[in-house]
Amino acid sequence: MLYTAFRSLKLYPVENAQVQKALDDLAQSTQHLLDVEKELELRMQGEFIFVNSTRLRLDLDNYASFSHILGVLRQCGVGAVRIDEGVERKQLQIFVSLLLSYAAKEATPNKIFELGQKLSDAGVTHVGVEPPLETDEEAEDEERQKEAAKRTYARSVAVTKEVINSIRMGRTANVKKVKRAVQAIVDQVLNNEASLMGLTTLRDYDEYTFTHSVNVCIFSVALGRKLGLSKLQLYDLGMAALFHDVGKSRVPLEVLNKQGGLSDEEWRIMQAHPWLGVLTLFGLRGYGEIPYRGMIVAYEHHMKTDLTGYPKSLRGRDLSIYSKIVAVADGFDAATSRRVYQTVPIQPDQVLKEMWENPRRGYDPIIVKAFINLIGIYPVGTCVILDTYEVAVVHGANPDVTHVHRPMVRVVTTPEGGLVHPGFLVDLAQRDAQGNYPRTIVKVTDPVKYGINVADYFV
Amino acid sequence: MQVLSKGIRATQLYLPNNPVYQRAVDNIRAAFRQIWQATDDLVFDVGETEMRWEDNVVYSQDQRNESIAWTLFKDGVRSLTFRPGVEETEIVRFLGVLQQARNLQADAPDDLLTLLWAQDFQFVAYTFRELASENAVPIEKGETIPSTQPTDIRHHVQEEAPPKREGLVSIDDFDTTLYFLEDSEVDYLKKDVDREYSQDLRRNVLSMLFDLLELQTYGTVRAELISIVENFIPYLLGAGDFRSVAYILRETRAILQRAREIIPEHRKTLEGLPGRLSQRDALSQLLQSLDEAAMHPTEEELAELFQELSPEALPTLMGWIAKLHNERVKDLVQAAAARLAQANAGEVLKALRSEDSGAQLEMVKLAGRLKLPGAPDGMEPLLASSDRPLKLAVVEALTAIASPSALRLLERAIDDDDRDVRIAAVRFLASRGYRNAAARVEAIVSGSKLRNADLTEKMAFFEAYGALVGAKGIAALDKLLVAKGLLGKREAPETRACAAMALGKIRTPEARAVLERAAQDKEPLVRNAVTRALREVGA
Numbered sequence: 001m002l003y004t005a006f007r008s009l010k011l012y013p014v015e016n017a018q019v020q021k022a023l024d025d026l027a028q029s030t031q032h033l034l035d036v037e038k039e040l041e042l043r044m045q046g047e048f049i050f051v052n053s054t055r056l057r058l059d060l061d062n063y064a065s066f067s068h069i070l071g072v073l074r075q076c077g078v079g080a081v082r083i084d085e086g087v088e089r090k091q092l093q094i095f096v097s098l099l100l101s102y103a104a105k106e107a108t109p110n111k112i113f114e115l116g117q118k119l120s121d122a123g124v125t126h127v128g129v130e131p132p133l134e135t136d137e138e139a140e141d142e143e144r145q146k147e148a149a150k151r152t153y154a155r156s157v158a159v160t161k162e163v164i165n166s167i168r169m170g171r172t173a174n175v176k177k178v179k180r181a182v183q184a185i186v187d188q189v190l191n192n193e194a195s196l197m198g199l200t201t202l203r204d205y206d207e208y209t210f211t212h213s214v215n216v217c218i219f220s221v222a223l224g225r226k227l228g229l230s231k232l233q234l235y236d237l238g239m240a241a242l243f244h245d246v247g248k249s250r251v252p253l254e255v256l257n258k259q260g261g262l263s264d265e266e267w268r269i270m271q272a273h274p275w276l277g278v279l280t281l282f283g284l285r286g287y288g289e290i291p292y293r294g295m296i297v298a299y300e301h302h303m304k305t306d307l308t309g310y311p312k313s314l315r316g317r318d319l320s321i322y323s324k325i326v327a328v329a330d331g332f333d334a335a336t337s338r339r340v341y342q343t344v345p346i347q348p349d350q351v352l353k354e355m356w357e358n359p360r361r362g363y364d365p366i367i368v369k370a371f372i373n374l375i376g377i378y379p380v381g382t383c384v385i386l387d388t389y390e391v392a393v394v395h396g397a398n399p400d401v402t403h404v405h406r407p408m409v410r411v412v413t414t415p416e417g418g419l420v421h422p423g424f425l426v427d428l429a430q431r432d433a434q435g436n437y438p439r440t441i442v443k444v445t446d447p448v449k450y451g452i453n454v455a456d457y458f459v
Numbered sequence: 460m461q462v463l464s465k466g467i468r469a470t471q472l473y474l475p476n477n478p479v480y481q482r483a484v485d486n487i488r489a490a491f492r493q494i495w496q497a498t499d500d501l502v503f504d505v506g507e508t509e510m511r512w513e514d515n516v517v518y519s520q521d522q523r524n525e526s527i528a529w530t531l532f533k534d535g536v537r538s539l540t541f542r543p544g545v546e547e548t549e550i551v552r553f554l555g556v557l558q559q560a561r562n563l564q565a566d567a568p569d570d571l572l573t574l575l576w577a578q579d580f581q582f583v584a585y586t587f588r589e590l591a592s593e594n595a596v597p598i599e600k601g602e603t604i605p606s607t608q609p610t611d612i613r614h615h616v617q618e619e620a621p622p623k624r625e626g627l628v629s630i631d632d633f634d635t636t637l638y639f640l641e642d643s644e645v646d647y648l649k650k651d652v653d654r655e656y657s658q659d660l661r662r663n664v665l666s667m668l669f670d671l672l673e674l675q676t677y678g679t680v681r682a683e684l685i686s687i688v689e690n691f692i693p694y695l696l697g698a699g700d701f702r703s704v705a706y707i708l709r710e711t712r713a714i715l716q717r718a719r720e721i722i723p724e725h726r727k728t729l730e731g732l733p734g735r736l737s738q739r740d741a742l743s744q745l746l747q748s749l750d751e752a753a754m755h756p757t758e759e760e761l762a763e764l765f766q767e768l769s770p771e772a773l774p775t776l777m778g779w780i781a782k783l784h785n786e787r788v789k790d791l792v793q794a795a796a797a798r799l800a801q802a803n804a805g806e807v808l809k810a811l812r813s814e815d816s817g818a819q820l821e822m823v824k825l826a827g828r829l830k831l832p833g834a835p836d837g838m839e840p841l842l843a844s845s846d847r848p849l850k851l852a853v854v855e856a857l858t859a860i861a862s863p864s865a866l867r868l869l870e871r872a873i874d875d876d877d878r879d880v881r882i883a884a885v886r887f888l889a890s891r892g893y894r895n896a897a898a899r900v901e902a903i904v905s906g907s908k909l910r911n912a913d914l915t916e917k918m919a920f921f922e923a924y925g926a927l928v929g930a931k932g933i934a935a936l937d938k939l940l941v942a943k944g945l946l947g948k949r950e951a952p953e954t955r956a957c958a959a960m961a962l963g964k965i966r967t968p969e970a971r972a973v974l975e976r977a978a979q980d981k982e983p984l985v986r987n988a989v990t991r992a993l994r995e996v997g998a
């Protein structure tokens with residue numbers, strides 16, 4: 001209702017019938033909720049909206065509306081909206097109009113207070129706005145989330161290692177553990193995706209095959225969430241993503257870990273891993289149901305959208321959306337990781353650029369676009385130089401998607417060149433009193449050059 | 460907890476519309492409402508046999524199969540929290556999950572935790588023992604990169620500035636509206652997700668397997684793939700996915716034609732797949748499960764599968780037709796059998812030789828319906844059978860087939876022990892004007908065989924005599940109808956009436972003349988027969 005009211009008021013004058021209907025509907029629903037709950041609190045937390053402590057469920061049918069509402073409220077600096085009994089339609093109309101007009105204005109720290117004052121001046125007594133919560137409790141909560149993310153990550157890697165090693169040795173794999181790991185990743189991504197995404201920057205935590213599988217699972221689930229998949233769909237996607245390279249368990253270790261270039265025959269063996277994955281999943285004892293979706297993703301994740309990749313397909317097929325998601329997550333993590341045959345990882349923004357601009361890579365452009373919007377054009381873990389001569393590590397994409405080029409960063413050096421740990425978080429989208437951006441990224445750089453271990457800032 | 464325990468029992472024993480179940484749920488709801496007046500949440504520690512609230516045992520049950528505590532504990536749950544609101548709808552789902560978890564097999568891929576997780580409860584929370592924690596390596600700070608001097612850092616930064624933006628993805632490439640994807644792009648993704656969940660996953664995977672089977676020429680790989688396909692078939696049949704089984708058989712044929720370098724062993728196995736499914740035991744299992752299934756596949760699905768059966772399936776199919784209760788399945792089996800019978804004369808003969816009389820009977824009927832010209836060869840022994848319905852079906856089938864060999868068999872059948880068989884055979888032969896049978900019919904008519912026969916049989920034979928012997932028989936019939944014996948006594952009225960009907964079949968002026976002489980016979984039976992015969996002869 002709120003979204004419809006925003007949209008119609010943005011497009012038409014207030015006297016338009018469509019606007020009037022939208023406001024009628026909004027007033028009616030609000031009244032209905034107030035009849036039951038007596039008071040309404042609409043609170044933004046991360047990328048979620050809570051109504052009186054109940055988190056609203058996101059899915060593909062409503063996430064664009066959520067995103068729009070979140071954006072409008074953020075642009076006004078609003079963290080919560082309170083509506084009391086006695087609110088009238090007229091007040092709601094003024095509130096929605098004011099939100100829209102303030103959202104269009106330049107961001108200033110005082111915006112929310114100005115908005116509050118305007119509401120009061122207009123006699124809107126039953127609708128109030130509050131700034132976002134920033135309490136010690138929230139900081140503690142973030143720390144807890146970080147610890148939970150570390151536990152989830154470590155367990156997921158351990159489980160993946162156990163399963164892959166079991167398969168290599170022909171032993172029964174404990175699929176229940178895998179399920180639990182994927183469930184934990186889904187929960188973590190749903191609660192706080194940034195903390196888990198940050199851990200994908202970890203290098204040398206364990207053998208590449210295991211961390212890569214977990215990273216691809218995390219990226220895929222996070223991307224799936226961005227696309228509005230339901231919790232159970234995220235689980236399906238996560239399971240398939242975690243097993244996408246399971247076929248490598250049948251590739252000889254001397255080929256898998258070979259340093260330097262592969263011979264034609266070795267390359268042919270490596271290229272067999274997608275279909276070896278299908279055979280492996282068929283043989284994975286302990287699976288009551290046959291993991292069809294996992295097989296499809298394992299088989300298709302190197303096929304490319306025009307099917308020119310591998311393995312070759314004789315019988316016509318449309319790539320599964322999960323294969324396309326995993327392909328993007330896989331491509332990104334593989335290129336940005338240090339592996340035995342790729343000792344220098346490619347900078348994340350370069351990888352995204354290639355994925356986005358080079359159609360021969362065979363990624364689905366819409367999925368790539370969604371991925372870039374998920375991780376920002378400066379992905380988590382990217383090391384950047386700011387125009388203040390400070391070096392920073394990208395902490396997360398800006399929650400406001402209009403500032404996709406101004407991520408949240410952790411400044412890790414002083415302008416004089418001193419390394420600081422843990423540094424401090426800065427939202428590059430925030431302006432100073434004069435309306436200028438105090439810090440702007442001027443260059444992506446190699447963290448090794450500055451003695452920076454990126455993962456340290458996420459652990 | 461006692462109320463909750465009763466709720467689980469009610470979930471186990473009654474359907475949701477049962478008043479006992481509804482009362483149990485109402486009691487739980489009422490109990491929770493009372494609790495929420497005193498506390499904001501309800502946290503239980505879960506033990507093997509008991510549950511504790513604030514260190515007090517509030518539930519204890521030593522019988523594990525009865526115990527809520529054990530159901531939770533065995534799958535790792537260590538604490539359980541209910542919050543206000545749980546009583547509205549979630550408690551019913553929670554009870555359902557507990558019940559489902561109790562029924563899981565020990566080796567089931569899911570457990571209570573997965574079931575709870577999938578429910579996405581908002582008012583039920585739980586903690587559990589981590590299965591994987593023992594092997595997890597704690598995440599700590601990574602490798603140490605030799606620390607760089609601040610002056611060096613400053614130097615590097617200055618070296619890298621002023622900024623160069625090459626390598627960055629241009630912001631202009633992106634739609635910077637708040638909805639980060641266009642409506643059309645969201646639609647595209649939505650359709651893709653819909654497709655993901657509406658696709659036939661098995662077909663997709665099978666298609667992969669056959670691509671691999673076709674393209675991978677390595678013997679060991681092919682052996683593994685063939686084994687997967689072979690093992691897949693019973694699984695698919697069990698799941699009622701007949702279309703996929705048909706797909707396997709169809710694609711197997713394609714592979715045999717197209718794939719390169721198939722070794723003889725693999726070729727033999729692949730060629731044998733349709734045959735294995737058509738073998739008696741396997742096919743009987745399939746037909747039995749189809750007949751007993753509560754959910755029936757569509758006609759197309761079954762037709763697709765039956766289309767792929769090999770000829771050796773025919774006798775088994777025939778044997779099952781009479782046993783099937785489901786008419787739709789029966790129709791499909793008959794259609795499949797018809798297809799196989801028309802294309803495989805040898806299998807028809809095999810089915811006719813079956814030891815199962817039910818299969819023989821259905822095969823005979825089918826052969827008659829399809830007018831299979833080769834079938835009479837297999838029917839000859841059946842005419843000697845003591846199974847009356849079978850013999851009658853054979854005669855009926857032979858009359859339908861009406862080939863020379865069928866007519867020869869029918870000719871022999873007029874001497875059969877069974878009256879109905881004799882009548883059916885002789886009537887048909889008469890109707891077809893099968894003169895080869897004339898001598899045999901004449902012998903019966905003029906002999907003593909009909910002496911004790913009933914009127915219907917006598918009539919059938921006399922009519923056949925008239926039809927097959929024709930004008931040559933007029934004299935004999937005249938004698939039977941009109942002439943008196945030495946003692947001035949005439950034949951019995953039944954015989955004379957039959958003779959009249961036989962003359963009616965001859966349809967010549969001479970025959971008519973004989974009939975007209977008897978038109979005023981004193982015997983009503985004879986007079987009526989003559990009148991009818993005259994009508995048949997015509998003016």
